[in-house]
Amino acid sequence: MVAILAATAAVTVPFQDCDPMGVTWHGNYLRYFEEARRALFTQIDYGYQQMQQSGYAWPIIDLKIRYPHPTTVDQQLLVKAELLEWQHRLRIRYQVHDADTGKRLVKGETVQVAVAIANGEMCLQSPAILQQKLAPWLD
Amino acid sequence: MVAILAATAAVTVPFQDCDPMGVTWHGNYLRYFEEARRALFTQIDYGYQQMQQSGYAWPIIDLKIRYPHPTTVDQQLLVKAELLEWQHRLRIRYQVHDADTGKRLVKGETVQVAVAIANGEMCLQSPAILQQKLAPWLD
Amino acid sequence: MVAILAATAAVTVPFQDCDPMGVTWHGNYLRYFEEARRALFTQIDYGYQQMQQSGYAWPIIDLKIRYPHPTTVDQQLLVKAELLEWQHRLRIRYQVHDADTGKRLVKGETVQVAVAIANGEMCLQSPAILQQKLAPWLD
Amino acid sequence: MVAILAATAAVTVPFQDCDPMGVTWHGNYLRYFEEARRALFTQIDYGYQQMQQSGYAWPIIDLKIRYPHPTTVDQQLLVKAELLEWQHRLRIRYQVHDADTGKRLVKGETVQVAVAIANGEMCLQSPAILQQKLAPWLD
Numbered sequence A, B, C, D: 001m002v003a004i005l006a007a008t009a010a011v012t013v014p015f016q017d018c019d020p021m022g023v024t025w026h027g028n029y030l031r032y033f034e035e036a037r038r039a040l041f042t043q044i045d046y047g048y049q050q051m052q053q054s055g056y057a058w059p060i061i062d063l064k065i066r067y068p069h070p071t072t073v074d075q076q077l078l079v080k081a082e083l084l085e086w087q088h089r090l091r092i093r094y095q096v097h098d099a100d101t102g103k104r105l106v107k108g109e110t111v112q113v114a115v116a117i118a119n120g121e122m123c124l125q126s127p128a129i130l131q132q133k134l135a136p137w138l139d
Helices: A026-045 A046-052 A130-138 B026-043 B048-054 B128-138 C024-045 C048-054 C128-137 D026-043 D048-054 D128-137
Strands: A004-011 A060-066 A076-085 A091-100 A103-110 B005-012 B060-066 B076-085 B091-097 B104-112 C006-014 C060-066 C074-083 C090-098 C104-113 D006-014 D060-067 D074-087 D091-099 D104-112
Touching: A004 A026, A004 B076, A026 A046, A026 A076, A026 A091, A026 A103, A026 B026, A076 D006, A091 C090, A091 C128, A103 B026, B026 B048, B026 B060, B026 B076, B048 D104, B076 B104, C006 C024, C024 C048, C024 C074, C024 C090, C024 C104, C024 D026, D006 D026, D026 D048, D026 D074, D074 D128
Parallel strands: none
Antiparallel strands: A004 A076, A060 A103, A060 B060, A076 A091, A091 A103, B005 B076, B060 B104, B076 B091, B091 B104, C006 C074, C060 C104, C060 D060, C074 C090, C090 C104, D006 D074, D060 D104, D074 D091, D091 D104
């Protein structure tokens, strides 16, 4: 599937993200995905503040990760986020590669939907603001 | 699918687990799953120390979560873990319910495989120690 | 110094709170202090929701911790919080003991001040609501 | 006090580090201090792997933080770590500044001691390896 938009964040695995087995605890990759997602949304000028001002929150409602290879303290990672769908929900794919070797280590996917902050209701379609922000990438 | 073994952990959502939208950040549910998984393994006397002594680590290699309903600060949750498979990998299902209303809020699944600590190699079958620990539940 | 009010939370050290040296990462004790602080405020019916409804936030502005002894995965801890001052600021002392041996492992202190949510201004005195909540303990 | 060595890490406050009051939860600054400390130790080629290979762990035994100003999602911070003492213990001072305005927001201090990994014993003096690593900065 072709990505509409992509962004990459560089992450160096922090000491405290690794567990007693010496590898990154699985839940911490969601922090790294968050970094990549921030880079993605910054690119379309729709970061956390802009989302709030637009009246929408975008909670994650679905999540999948595969961890074929562990990572460890001080390892340098590149975390790529790619926007795959946006019309009814935001579907984003993540790939974590070792920055030195280029080897792919982890991959994942999240689904987010718009929720109107005013009444807490989930939107069945992504609000107009998202299409405006994405317009330059949609031709 | 019938669970071989089940355990439930009570979790009260900590303040710092909630994000600026006032709801539990999606990554923190993995902390709650970890609580339920600990309860599950404690039940068969195969907790973290016993795993280490047995020479195996059990990293998570696959993870899925659905978040149909948000949770918030001080909400009381019951997190149930159910062991669904064990012979080649550990497959565990999680369900998070509100402790008061009983409403199901979040569900998930993890897959773990045994890795021999001595050489870092993944086991194609679960080691004998697991079967011994599970024996009373396998009739 | 005599404590006005005290509460204790039981904490079992989670796997992911421990670092590659096999001990609890120093920052995670603040999670355990948070548990004890919640127990303390629950006792006077002034938990997070009551604070918000009263119009005040209580950010931590000062923090000290001493870590004479490490803790590790699955260790059972008792975390005691004691309220030492309340009139101009909340000063709380923490002591972490091993639940089995009773040995003291970690101690700390936090200072919080009231901030009016409406205008973000710091209060030079604790608001009246706090005195009301504490009244039964102040004779 | 003049610092022997200094390093600065750039940190953008992650969404999940902020709490329901919209500000960075106090415990998360320890993650930012960890970033600055990593930068400091990398500078003398004595990072986590080098520490382990040298046979020493360097747990934090004492910690102080002052939080005069809150920070929020996506705020860009500069976190400076300065080594103040090293002969018997590592004493490091931290200062968090807003990257745009230069305003100082948070400051702290940690104390670490060397512990021999082989026997778990605390060293009354910093081991020779540290002096070697620091030599170029000690004239």
